[in-house]
Amino acid sequence: MNLSTRFTVALHILTLLASSREEPLTSEYIAGSVNTNPVVVRRLLGLLRQKGFVSSQPGNRGGWQLVRNPDAITLLDVRRAVNEGSPFSMHTNPPNPACPVGRNIQGALTGVYGQAERALEAELVQTTIQKLLRSVQARARGLIFLAYL
Numbered sequence: 001m002n003l004s005t006r007f008t009v010a011l012h013i014l015t016l017l018a019s020s021r022e023e024p025l026t027s028e029y030i031a032g033s034v035n036t037n038p039v040v041v042r043r044l045l046g047l048l049r050q051k052g053f054v055s056s057q058p059g060n061r062g063g064w065q066l067v068r069n070p071d072a073i074t075l076l077d078v079r080r081a082v083n084e085g086s087p088f089s090m091h092t093n094p095p096n097p098a099c100p101v102g103r104n105i106q107g108a109l110t111g112v113y114g115q116a117e118r119a120l121e122a123e124l125v126q127t128t129i130q131k132l133l134r135s136v137q138a139r140a141r142g143l144i145f146l147a148y149l
Contacts, residue, residue: 006083007078007079007082007083009034009036009040009041009044010047010078010081010082011075011129011132012033012034013030013034013041013044013045013048014048014053014054014066014070014073014078014129015132015133015136016030016033017030017054017065018070018130019133019137021065021066024057024061024062024063024065025063025064025065026062026063026064027041027042027063027064029063030045044082045064047081047082048078048081050081051077051081052067052068053066053067053068053073053077053078054066054067055067066129069130070130070133071128071129071130072128073130074124074125074127074128075124075125075127075128075129075132076125079121079124086113086117087117087120088109088113088116088117090106090109091106
């Protein structure tokens with residue numbers, strides 16, 4: 001699973017758990033909602049547990065629960081919990097230093113990528129899991145959500 005997909009699936013998981021605060025959900029149930037393999041869900045839940053977002057309960061009535069207030073979890077928090085590194089990557093192989101573009105492209109992109117990442121983080125920090133859940137619930141009721149989150 002690539003980084004951007006992992007982030008989206010983690011948001012799906014946390015929003016689903018926020019919608020069901022009273023009862024734990026099994027990884028199989030969550031995987032059914034995401035439409036993916038339960039192993040993928042369990043891996044992400046493990047990362048989210050390490051960061052203190054969720055906990056698990058063993059047994060017949062066990063499963064996963066959200067342990068932090070969904071108003072206190074920003075999308076940036078989740079991105080940082082499940083992603084390592086920048087959403088922008090440089091070449092996997094060094095460009096040709098004999099080429100004027102190859103020699104200078106990474107330096108030129110570094111500032112642009114840094115600025116874009118800061119803008120992304122500024123946007124993600126403004127939305128919480130609770131706001132995302134409200135948007136999902138409004139859409140489920142067929143309401144047009146005029147004010148973006």
